[in-house]
Structure formats: C-alpha cells, structure tokens
Amino acid sequence: MNDNVVLDVNRVGFSYGHHRVLHDVSFSLRAGEFGALVGPNGSGKSTLLRLLMGLLRPQAGSITILGTEPRALRDRWRIGYVPQRPALTGDLPATVEEVVRVGRLARRGWWRFANASDRDAVDHALEAVRLADLRHRLVAELSGGQQQRVMIAKALAGEPELLVLDEPIAGVDREAQQQFRDSVVHLVAHHGASVLLVSHELGAVADDLDRVIVLRGGVVFDGAPDDLTAQGVHLGIHQDDLPRWLEDLEPSNGDDH
Amino acid sequence: MWPFELEFMQRALVAGLAIGIAAPLVGTFLVQRNMALFGDGIGHAAFAGVGAGLLLDVWPVWSALVVAACGAVVVEWLRSHGRATSDLALALVFYSGLAAGSVMIGKSGSSQIGGDRYLFGSILTASWSDVRTVVALAAAIIVTVAIAGRALFAVVLDEESARVNGLPVDRLNLVLAALTAVTVVAAIDVVGTLLIAALMVLPVASSRLIARSFRATLVGAALVGALSVTSGLTVARRFDLAPGGTIVLCASAVFLVAIATRGVRLPPAAAEHTHEH
Ligand SMILES: Nc1ncnc2c1ncn2[C@@H]1O[C@H](COP(=O)(O)OP(=O)(O)O)[C@@H](O)[C@H]1O
Numbered sequence: 001m002n003d004n005v006v007l008d009v010n011r012v013g014f015s016y017g018h019h020r021v022l023h024d025v026s027f028s029l030r031a032g033e034f035g036a037l038v039g040p041n042g043s044g045k046s047t048l049l050r051l052l053m054g055l056l057r058p059q060a061g062s063i064t065i066l067g068t069e070p071r072a073l074r075d076r077w078r079i080g081y082v083p084q085r086p087a088l089t090g091d092l093p094a095t096v097e098e099v100v101r102v103g104r105l106a107r108r109g110w111w112r113f114a115n116a117s118d119r120d121a122v123d124h125a126l127e128a129v130r131l132a133d134l135r136h137r138l139v140a141e142l143s144g145g146q147q148q149r150v151m152i153a154k155a156l157a158g159e160p161e162l163l164v165l166d167e168p169i170a171g172v173d174r175e176a177q178q179q180f181r182d183s184v185v186h187l188v189a190h191h192g193a194s195v196l197l198v199s200h201e202l203g204a205v206a207d208d209l210d211r212v213i214v215l216r217g218g219v220v221f222d223g224a225p226d227d228l229t230a231q232g233v234h235l236g237i238h239q240d241d242l243p244r245w246l247e248d249l250e251p252s253n254g255d256d257h
Numbered sequence: 258m259w260p261f262e263l264e265f266m267q268r269a270l271v272a273g274l275a276i277g278i279a280a281p282l283v284g285t286f287l288v289q290r291n292m293a294l295f296g297d298g299i300g301h302a303a304f305a306g307v308g309a310g311l312l313l314d315v316w317p318v319w320s321a322l323v324v325a326a327c328g329a330v331v332v333e334w335l336r337s338h339g340r341a342t343s344d345l346a347l348a349l350v351f352y353s354g355l356a357a358g359s360v361m362i363g364k365s366g367s368s369q370i371g372g373d374r375y376l377f378g379s380i381l382t383a384s385w386s387d388v389r390t391v392v393a394l395a396a397a398i399i400v401t402v403a404i405a406g407r408a409l410f411a412v413v414l415d416e417e418s419a420r421v422n423g424l425p426v427d428r429l430n431l432v433l434a435a436l437t438a439v440t441v442v443a444a445i446d447v448v449g450t451l452l453i454a455a456l457m458v459l460p461v462a463s464s465r466l467i468a469r470s471f472r473a474t475l476v477g478a479a480l481v482g483a484l485s486v487t488s489g490l491t492v493a494r495r496f497d498l499a500p501g502g503t504i505v506l507c508a509s510a511v512f513l514v515a516i517a518t519r520g521v522r523l524p525p526a527a528a529e530h531t532h533e534h
C-alpha cells in the first residue's frame with residue numbers, strides 16, 4: 001500500500017441487525033487531501049465514520065487508518081474526530097478554552113500539565129475558528145454554530161494528521177460556514193493534514209475540495225469536484241444541485257443478488 | 258464566643274475542613290455525570306463494611322474502605338455495561354448495604370448507639386489519630402483530583418470523544434468510583450455514611466449557580482464545603498446540636514441563599530440532550 005494513503009476503506013459492509021446500511025464501500029484518502037463524503041440522510045455517512053474511528057467493527061471488508069486497523073491505532077491523537085451534533089451537556093459550567101484544552105490532553109499524556117506548546121496550540125485553534133474573543137465565555141451560553149466551532153477547535157488543538165468531521169456546518173449560518181472553511185483550509189495548507197468532511201451540502205468549501213465521494217449504500221461517485229460538475233452537478237455556495245441530485249439517484253443499496 | 262477554643266472542637270474543625278474541601282471536589286464530577294446518588298449508594302455499602310469490621314473485629318475504616326471500593330466498582334460496572342439502570346443498581350446497594358450493616362452491627366454486640374455513630378458521624382469524639390487518618394485520605398483525594406481532574410473533565414464532557422481520543426476512559430471511570438469510595442470512608446467520622454453524599458453534592462449545586470468556569474466550580478464547591486463545615490460546627494457548638502446534621506443543614510442553607518440571590522439557572526431545552534439516532 002502506498003505510504004501516502006492515510007485512509008483506505010476496502011469493500012466495507014455493515015448492517016444494523018437486518019438493516020443493511022453500507023455495502024461494498026471502497027475509497028481512499030491521501031495525505032494532504034481535503035475530501036468530502038456526501039450522501040442523503042440515512043445513507044450511512046455517520047455509520048462509516050464510526051467504523052473509521054473504531055467505534056463499530058466492519059462486518060465485511062477492511063479499514064486501514066494511518067497505516068493500521070482502527071482499533072489497533074495507538075497514538076490516537078493523530079486523528080481528530082468531531083461527531084455529529086456533539087453531545088454537549090447543556091448545564092456543564094465550562095468555558096470555551098477549557099473545552100478546547102481537552103483536545104490537547106491525549107497528545108501530551110493526560111496526567112501531564114500543559115506546557116507552552118500546548119497553550120500555543122490551544123490559542124492557535126481558537127484563532128483558527130475565530131473564538132479567541134469568547135475563550136472565557138461559558139460554552140452553554142453560545143449559539144449552536146459557535147458551539148460547533150468550539151468542538152472543531154477542540155479537534156484542531158490536538159494538531160491531528162487526519163481530521164474527520166461529521167456534518168459540522170449543518171444548520172450553521174453563512175458567516176460561520178465561511179469561518180469553518182478558513183480554519184479547515186488552514187489546517188490542510190499549513191499543517192499538511194488530511195480532512196474528511198461529511199456533509200449533505202458543500203456550500204462554502206466547494207472550491208477547496210480535492211475529492212468528492214458520494215455515498216448511497218455504496219460509493220456512487222468518487223472523483224474531483226470538476227468531474228461532478230461535468231455531470232451537471234454544481235457544488236458552489238449558491239447552488240443546491242447536490243441535494244437534488246442525491247434525491248434523484250437510484251437507490252444502490254446492493255439489493256441486487 | 259470563639260467556638261474552637263477546646264481541643265475536641267479543634268480536632269473536629271481540622272477533620273471537618275479536610276472533608277469539607279475534598280468531598281465537593283469528587284462531587285463536582287459525580288454531579289456532572291448525573292451520578293449524584295452514587296455517593297449515597299457507596300455510603301450505604303460502607304455502612305455494611307463498618308458492620309463487617311465490628312463483627313470480624315478489624316478496624317472499621319479498613320473494612321468500610323474495602324466494601325465501599327467493591328461496591329463502587331460493581332455499581333460502575335453495572336452502569337457502564339448497561340446491565341441495570343443506575344437507579345436499580347443503586348437501590349440494590351442502598352438497601353442491602355444498610356440492612357447488612359445493621360444486622361452485622363447488631364450481631365457484633367455493639368449498642369444501637371454504635372450504629373448511629375457510623376450513620377451520622379461522631380466528629381466530637383474523634384481522636385488526633387482519627388483526624389490524621391481523615392486528613393491523609395482527604396489529601397490523597399485532593400492530589401488525585403489535581404492530577405486526574407483534567408482527564409476526568411474530558412470524560413464528563415463527552416465520553417465517546419474521550420475514548421476515540423485515546424484517553425483510558427474505563428480506568429478513569431474506575432478512578433472516579435475509587436475517589437467516591439475513599440471520600441465516603443474518610444467522612445464516616447465527620448458526617449457519617451448517610452450524610453456524606455449531601456456534602457459531596459450540595460456545595461456543588463451552590464457553586465454551579467455562580468461559577469463561570471469548570472475550575473471555578475471546583476474551587477467554589479470546595480470553599481462552600483469548608484464554609485458549611487465551619488459554620489455547622491459553630492452553630493452545633495453554640496446550640497448543642499448534632500454536628501454532622503448541622504453541617505449538612507448549613508450546606509443546604511448556602512444552597513438556598515445561592516438560589517435566592519442568583520435565581521435558578523433553568524435547564525436547557527431537552528432537544529439539546531437528544532442523541533443523533
Ligand atoms: N445505532 C443504530 N441502530 C440501528 N440503526 C441505526 C443506528 N444508527 C443508524 N442507524 C440507521 O442506519 C442508517 C444510516 O444512518 P447514519 O449512518 O446515521 O446515516 P447518515 O449519517 O448518512 O444520515 C439509517 O437508516 C439509520 O436509521
């Protein structure tokens with residue numbers, strides 16, 4: 001396998017009981033690539049990410065992440081994961097900065113106290129998502145979009161080699177989407193990280209993507225955004241071709257045996 | 258009148274402050290995990306441990322520590338494996354702990370007073386050597402929270418993310434369970450096994466109303482705990498009241514004052530808690 005491949009999904013299948021969600025899914029992502037995984041609701045995007053994180057086990061096929069099987073990965077800080085709708089306990093009396101600092105713990109060793117480089121990484125992450133001014137505010141008092149950015153900053157603070165985000169811009173206003181885009185592009189450009197973004201609309205990041213992978217049971221498209229455009233699907237911020245195209249796709253749940 | 262002139266009151270104050278500071282530190286993490294009753298359950302288990310100690314003629318602090326720690330590990334295991342709802346698991350520990358304790362203390366021939374002493378504390382009769390034990394256990398709790406607190410906070414914040422991040426979540430949950438058991442045992446002489454949970458939870462409830470960060474919540478809870486102990490002992494001495502109960506009533510009073518001045522912070526919309534699936 002090529003050393004540059006940070007993520008390799010090979011013929012993965014997964015069902016919840018009798019409900020088959022993923023069938024024969026294959027794709028890979030190289031170092032420094034910014035990929036988007038799109039698909040309609042219920043197409044198994046979050047399930048696939050949970051497989052990548054080792055929270056679920058594939059029932060068929062295999063996954064290699066940063067050179068190893070997900071559950072065997074030792075230095076887990078090398079992956080940053082922002083789950084869909086992060087479970088922020090509403091009454092947690094914690095500041096933005098306290099939450100973002102957590103993202104640094106696994107990397108330095110949880111029993112160690114923060115040093116200068118940890119503090120720099122936290123500052124950097126806060127600036128990347130433009131929350132530096134709100135660092136001492138209680139997370140519970142922020143808007144939904146700001147809370148999402150807190151969780152992204154938490155993942156950024158660990159300076160991961162692979163950042164995986166599950167619908168971080170769903171229901172977030174245009175300006176917040178733009179700020180999100182800037183921070184992810186910064187991570188790719190300045191830290192050489194790879195990013196896998198799950199979404200059902202690409203809006204603000206459309207122009208920055210290297211790859212688009214469309215999921216619907218299996219992978220129904222995998223290529224450059226331009227190739228998708230060539231099929232008449234525009235991804236730009238003012239376009240909603242993608243959601244409509246996803247609706248129109250024939251189901252390919254692999255019920256073809 | 259200065260209430261701490263006599264040596265027995267000074268001993269009570271030293272032991273009380275040690276627990277008053279340590280218990281809310283542990284309680285802050287329990288409250289944030291919706292495990293406020295956990296300390297109570299472990300308290301009841303510890304009472305059974307005291308009974309076993311009296312029956313077997315070993316130092317009750319040791320037997321209480323062993324039984325409380327085992328109870329904490331069992332309840333934590335049941336919780337994390339979803340084998341029983343925490344409610345049922347705790348009810349089992351509550352009632353069988355209390356029942357086993359009273360049966361064993363009765364059998365051991367200690368008087369009923371002997372039982373009460375462990376249920377509600379006996380701070381005024383503590384010796385300096387008892388006080389040293391309490392202070393040593395409290396110091397161990399404070400040091401552990403100082404070291405593991407940031408990781409425990411990560412687990413409280415989002416257990417699944419902490420796991421994905423590579424933090425040893427299961428071990429940290431055990432650390433929290435062990436801290437709870439040690440707190441309960443350290444507090445037996447001060448407020449007793451029935452009231453210790455109040456000292457873990459009430460100061461946190463007050464602190465959360467006012468604090469503007471997690472660290473401030475921890476520090477504030479410890480301050481409220483220390484304040485409750487000091488005022489409780491003062492009032493108990495002045496009016497000749499049971500000290501353990503008076504300390505807890507003072508913690509309740511602080512909470513009521515905090516609510517009255519701050520207003521109740523309403524819980525956020527239920528929708529924010531619902532999970533994605
Ligand atoms: N824990 C679960 N148990 C059973 N079914 C699930 C579970 N999680 C998701 N599903 C189902 O699997 C399908 C894919 O879900 P998901 O991976 O969340 O899709 P997406 O993120 O693309 O919206 C949906 O039909 C959903 O109802």
Ligand SMILES: [Mg+2]
Nearest residue numbers: 045046047084
């Ligand atoms: Mg999803």
